[in-house]
């Protein structure tokens with residue numbers, strides 16, 4: 001079954017057209033990357049998919065459910081990681097994870113979910129500290145773990161590795177790859193072209209609210225005669 | 239655990255910060271100490287004797303009698319001075335740390351005998367303006383006026399032997415009744431006024447505290463979601479918008495409730511320690527069980543409306559700081575009926591004002607607190623129905639806003655403008 005079908009998506013904020021006819025689709029178990037310059041419309045697209053914003057025109061369906069009409073159904077199998085997110089300051093790391101897990105499981109299932117997430121964070125003992133004491137990267141790892149711990153059918157990740165050091169970023173990428181193998185469809189945005197190249201099965205280049213190029217990384221590199229995705233990006237956008 | 243319980247727990251944990259608990263405890267502590275200190279000073283002051291010095295320049299039988307009468311009074315420690323001049327007497331009185339000096343001028347006895355009325359000079363010696371000093375001066379006044387009473391009684395006894403002096407001194411004793419909407423009861427209009435003032439201050443004060451704490455908490459909890467950037471994640475969880483809203487309102491209510499109780503306990507303790515308890519009861523002016531129930535419902539609905547309104551305002555708050563100002567319109571809506579009702583009665587107001595008051599949901603518990611005393615149920619029930627409708631409509635609007643883009647974009651537009 002197709003995980004995401006986006007068709008002719010338009011979104012305006014007053015006079016600003018953030019999205020101007022975006023169309024793409026993502027298959028199950030696929031990792032799909034959205035890349036594009038700042039303000040291109042990546043976050044807006046991901047927010048519409050996550051039922052946070054309503055499209056002005058066009059439609060989005062996730063596993064066959066319309067994001068507007070069946071938003072509460074959609075929320076049951078997606079997990080969204082905002083690009084600029086935080087956690088509840090007064091909770092400890094574990095408390096935060098438990099609070100989040102409670103929405104997806106209960107009893108022993110919940111506890112094993114929390115345990116899995118705790119391992120994913122790699123924060124160890126620090127999970128017993130209040131979230132307010134975490135560094136930016138520690139916070140990001142906590143949030144990535146929370147986004148993946150319930151093994152969602154679709155993970156929508158807005159710049160998942162932003163703020164992470166090289167080692168932690170690599171760990172997160174490996175985790176994402178592993179979850180995709182285990183059955184999670186992933187839609188992510190990123191400014192890190194190496195990351196996109198390594199992670200994504202397919203990518204879409206978005207510029208000024210339109211998809212200007214879609215394809216597998218290798219395919220695109222060949223098409224533009226480029227060494228890497230960065231060159232493709234520069235070629236397409238400029 | 240249900241989603242709601244889960245959300246409630248989180249809200250309470252987030253709002254009950256160590257800092258908040260600390261400041262709350264500090265406040266109770268201060269109230270308690272303050273109440274204790276003031277109460278102690280006062281009761282000490284009341285217990286202590288007042289020191290009065292007396293200079294008798296007359297030395298008549300009458301002045302001796304007066305001295306005796308003063309001396310026999312409880313709470314008075316009298317020192318009779320033997321000097322000739324008032325100035326010297328004042329110095330000595332001051333040295334004795336007396337609170338007052340009484341000077342009986344010569345000719346006093348004669349005037350009393352001739353029933354001409356005689357002067358006694360009272361010099362109040364003020365050392366400070368504390369509670370001790372004021373109670374001492376009050377006690378001196380009382381001591382002097384008691385003497386007057388006693389002397390008058392003496393006169394009456396002489397003139398009308400065998401009669402009770404008070405029957406001559408106060409031959410007519412007014413007995414007060416009030417007719418209030420056809421019901422007759424013993425008492426004076428002042429008593430009603432003070433009862434109504436008590437009511438009309440108490441209900442809005444409770445309302446204010448509840449609205450300020452709970453409203454503040456709701457807006458703060460929304461402000462925190464925005465500030466900590468947790469709202470987007472929360473809104474993509476498999477939990478309905480109405481449960482999220484209910485969780486926020488419920489969590490804020492729990493925290494506000496705890497805070498209000500602690501606040502009222504602290505404040506009540508403070509008030510009890512500084513004021514002797516006086517309660518007025520008027521049988522014809524009591525509410526009865528139904529009355530209290532209706533007042534309870536009215537208060538509850540007003541608080542619910544305030545919370546829903548705060549929730550809606552909270553959507554537009556950017557962070558915890560702006561949350562503080564966001565509560566203003568709600569506070570204003572409590573102040574308007576509070577002042578209007580303090581100076582006039584709902585039933586006797588011009589129609590336009592009545593319409594305004596009725597439209598403001600927070601008027602209703604205040605109107606109800608009076609109307610119920612008079613068994614006037616219609617206006618109370620109308621208010622309850624109105625507030626219930628108001629709450630439902632607010633609720634629907636809030637859920638709509640939570641479903642719309644605004645819940646997310648209210649923040650973004652602001653941030654980009656900066």
Ligand SMILES: Nc1ncnc2c1ncn2[C@@H]1O[C@H](COP(=O)(O)OP(=O)(O)OP(=O)(O)O)[C@@H](O)[C@H]1O
Nearest residue numbers: 013016018037038039040041042043044647650651
């Ligand atoms: N709430 C909003 N109000 C007005 N304009 C908005 C709003 N949200 C987004 N936009 C506009 O929509 C366009 C797309 O923004 P979006 O955040 O989707 O970009 P992005 O691709 O995620 O950029 P970045 O790489 O910087 O994260 C921008 O021009 C932005 O100014």
Ligand SMILES: [Mg+2]
Nearest residue numbers: 042043044083
């Ligand atoms: Mg973005």
